[in-house]
Amino acid sequence: MNRSVRILSSVLLLACLLLALAVPGSAAKEQVTINVYNWGQYISDGTDGYIDVNAEFEKETGIKVNYITYDSNETMYTKLKTGGSSYDVIVPSDYMVARLISEDMLLPLNYDNIPNAQYIMPAYRGMAHDPKDAYSVPYTWGCTGIIYNTKYVDEADVGSWDLLWNEKYSGKILMFDNPRDAFGVAELRLGYDVNTTNEQELRTCADLLKQQKPLVQNYFMDQMYSALEHEEAWIGVYYAGDFIQMQWENEALAFCFPEEGFNLFVDALCIPKSCQNKDAAEAYINFLCRPDICGQNMDYLGYSVPIQGATDYMDPEMAANPVAYPDDATLARGYAFLNLPAETSQKMDSLWLEVKTGGSGSRVLIFGVIGVVLVIVILALVLISRKKKLKKRRAMYQNK
Amino acid sequence: MKRQLLSGPYLIWMGLFTVIPLVIVLYYAFTDSLTGSFTLKNIASLGTYLPIFLRSVWLSLLSALICLVVGYPVAWTIAQAKPGHQRFFYLLVMLPMCISFLLRTLAWVSLLEDTGIINRLLGSIGIGPLKLMRNNGAVILGMVYNYLPYMIMPLYTVIMKIDPRLIEAAQDLGCDSAQVFRKVTLPLSLPGIVSGLTMVFVPAVSTFYISQKLGGTGSTLIGDVIESQFKAAYNPNLGAALSLALMVLVLICVAVMNRFTGDDESVATL
Numbered sequence: 001m002n003r004s005v006r007i008l009s010s011v012l013l014l015a016c017l018l019l020a021l022a023v024p025g026s027a028a029k030e031q032v033t034i035n036v037y038n039w040g041q042y043i044s045d046g047t048d049g050y051i052d053v054n055a056e057f058e059k060e061t062g063i064k065v066n067y068i069t070y071d072s073n074e075t076m077y078t079k080l081k082t083g084g085s086s087y088d089v090i091v092p093s094d095y096m097v098a099r100l101i102s103e104d105m106l107l108p109l110n111y112d113n114i115p116n117a118q119y120i121m122p123a124y125r126g127m128a129h130d131p132k133d134a135y136s137v138p139y140t141w142g143c144t145g146i147i148y149n150t151k152y153v154d155e156a157d158v159g160s161w162d163l164l165w166n167e168k169y170s171g172k173i174l175m176f177d178n179p180r181d182a183f184g185v186a187e188l189r190l191g192y193d194v195n196t197t198n199e200q201e202l203r204t205c206a207d208l209l210k211q212q213k214p215l216v217q218n219y220f221m222d223q224m225y226s227a228l229e230h231e232e233a234w235i236g237v238y239y240a241g242d243f244i245q246m247q248w249e250n251e252a253l254a255f256c257f258p259e260e261g262f263n264l265f266v267d268a269l270c271i272p273k274s275c276q277n278k279d280a281a282e283a284y285i286n287f288l289c290r291p292d293i294c295g296q297n298m299d300y301l302g303y304s305v306p307i308q309g310a311t312d313y314m315d316p317e318m319a320a321n322p323v324a325y326p327d328d329a330t331l332a333r334g335y336a337f338l339n340l341p342a343e344t345s346q347k348m349d350s351l352w353l354e355v356k357t358g359g360s361g362s363r364v365l366i367f368g369v370i371g372v373v374l375v376i377v378i379l380a381l382v383l384i385s386r387k388k389k390l391k392k393r394r395a396m397y398q399n400k
Numbered sequence: 401m402k403r404q405l406l407s408g409p410y411l412i413w414m415g416l417f418t419v420i421p422l423v424i425v426l427y428y429a430f431t432d433s434l435t436g437s438f439t440l441k442n443i444a445s446l447g448t449y450l451p452i453f454l455r456s457v458w459l460s461l462l463s464a465l466i467c468l469v470v471g472y473p474v475a476w477t478i479a480q481a482k483p484g485h486q487r488f489f490y491l492l493v494m495l496p497m498c499i500s501f502l503l504r505t506l507a508w509v510s511l512l513e514d515t516g517i518i519n520r521l522l523g524s525i526g527i528g529p530l531k532l533m534r535n536n537g538a539v540i541l542g543m544v545y546n547y548l549p550y551m552i553m554p555l556y557t558v559i560m561k562i563d564p565r566l567i568e569a570a571q572d573l574g575c576d577s578a579q580v581f582r583k584v585t586l587p588l589s590l591p592g593i594v595s596g597l598t599m600v601f602v603p604a605v606s607t608f609y610i611s612q613k614l615g616g617t618g619s620t621l622i623g624d625v626i627e628s629q630f631k632a633a634y635n636p637n638l639g640a641a642l643s644l645a646l647m648v649l650v651l652i653c654v655a656v657m658n659r660f661t662g663d664d665e666s667v668a669t670l
Contacts, residue, residue, distance in 0.1 A: 074632040216617045232515045349633045357620045380656050
């Protein structure tokens with residue numbers, strides 16, 4: 001009985017192992033799969049009757065899309081750096097494209113496979129992050145700004161970045177959870193260059209962010225959606241396109257382009273060095289650049305299109321949305337992030353860590369903890385010595 | 401000889417997945433993130449994180465103690481029940497662990513947040529909204545809630561095994577119930593208390609999810625810092641140094657706790 005159970009279980013275990021080995025192997029032979037690594041909530045996925053871009057691509061080309069998401073440029077960068085996984089298409093923002101190029105982590109694109117690149121608007125060609133357009137094709141562009149709930153926030157307080165430091169709304173403010181965007185906000189509020197490498201200025205920004213910390217409810221990325229939609233928080237700073245999606249869920253939300261200026265960004269499609277199927281990856285990029293696909297995709301996303309003719313396939317109301325397509329006077333206040341030198345990036349990372357970890361903790365707590373720990377250690381020592389004494393005494397009795 | 405062979409697979413497993421990763425952690429902790437050369441910089445910078453280490457230890461120690469206070473009566477009650485009922489109660493204690501701990505923590509968020517279920521109920525009778533989460537108290541609540549079964553399990557096993565004749569003997573010799581508890585039950589359940597405290601403290605001190613969801617911007621724990629170094633900041637070297645320090649800290653704490661039990665003989669006389 002016992003033996004048969006043992007044999008049976010080992011056979012089962014073996015079968016499981018074999019199955020685990022066999023499944024991916026056999027699937028890979030049948031069809032090409034590409035790993036697309038994109039921001040969360042950053043593609044039309046068939047919700048509410050909008051186009052399902054990945055399904056459409058699979059239907060047209062027979063290439064399977066394995067879609068994975070990240071929540072910030074830095075997370076994506078870390079994942080690429082640590083290796084162990086291969087991605088075929090990634091969607092970094094401008095400054096991150098430049099960083100990846102400078103660290104030789106991208107493959108040059110073969111434009112023969114991307115004929116739809118001809119539709120890219122001239123304004124989005126040869127941009128500072130990739131002057132020769134050798135490595136990247138624009139996916140979207142947009143602005144960052146303040147999202148606020150008109151039910152709770154006084155219009156008189158709206159207009160500048162000061163709103164994120166307004167003590168009236170303490171505990172109801174959401175802040176970016178990545179160093180570049182967060183420091184960008186502080187730099188704009190202080191009137192610094194958003195690409196400053198001056199350490200003193202970065203330190204001042206960090207102090208400003210530390211000052212803001214007690215007012216902040218949470219440092220969030222895509223979790224902002226739910227918190228702002230169900231009014232857990234009243235004020236947040238995020239990307240304009242995402243605001244448009246949030247507004248569908250909660251009409252009380254409004255968007256503000258801060259008067260000091262804001263970040264104007266381009267997110268681009270790139271192929272990292274770890275790519276396994278470059279042709280398929282380029283086919284995917286080509287597909288996303290097709291005006292009808294781009295138009296329907298952005299119709300859902302709310303981000304702005306860099307592709308000529310795409311707006312023809314969009315809801316006219318969306319194509320004229322002043323948040324997605326602000327007027328030239330507003331756009332003039334937009335500043336692009338450039339790649340920072342490695343030391344500046346690292347400085348910013350460590351200052352950001354300081355902002356998030358240090359600070360508001362009270363000294364009383366620290367001394368209290370030290371006190372308690374000391375008491376426990378002393379107690380332990382006393383108990384141990386008492387125990388030893390007892391043992392010794394007992395040993396003495398036994399000897400007698 | 402044969403017995404040693406039987407533990408072979410586990411030893412290989414441990415070598416591959418515990419010892420080698422530890423060596424890698426050590427390597428990273430002592431190398432520079434940009435150049436990869438030997439450095440003590442990471443270890444030297446640990447001082448900055450002392451307050452966070454202390455906060456993590458403090459919060460998890462507190463949760464372990466609360467778990468003990470809450471869990472001991474539960475374990476004792478289960479151990480006193482009829483054998484058939486015991487299994488059922490034991491199952492009830494274990495039941496929450498069948499659901500992912502991430503989900504259960506998220507459920508607490510939707511209970512406690514300003515627009516959450518509790519505050520909405522309070523709001524309907526004109527109270528609030530109260531600040532129920534985003535403070536250290538909520539983090540402790542999350543820890544106690546998630547790790548309570550780890551306290552009850554070892555306590556129950558130890559209390560169940562206490563020989564009822566010892567208790568009867570104490571009663572015969574004139575102890576009242578409080579004395580029986582103090583002189584017999586408590587000392588005999590000490591090994592359970594220590595392993596319960598360890599099993600709550602160790603996962604609690606390194607947690608990051610609970611503090612991120614239930615804590616405020618000021619209740620960052622050491623687990624959060626380590627996670628951020630590996631996830632977004634791409635500084636595995638600092639992360640490794642922090643993990644190493646945390647490991648040493650945990651080992652010290654566990655060693656101190658184990659000092660309370662020692663060998664079984666002296667426990668009885670304690």
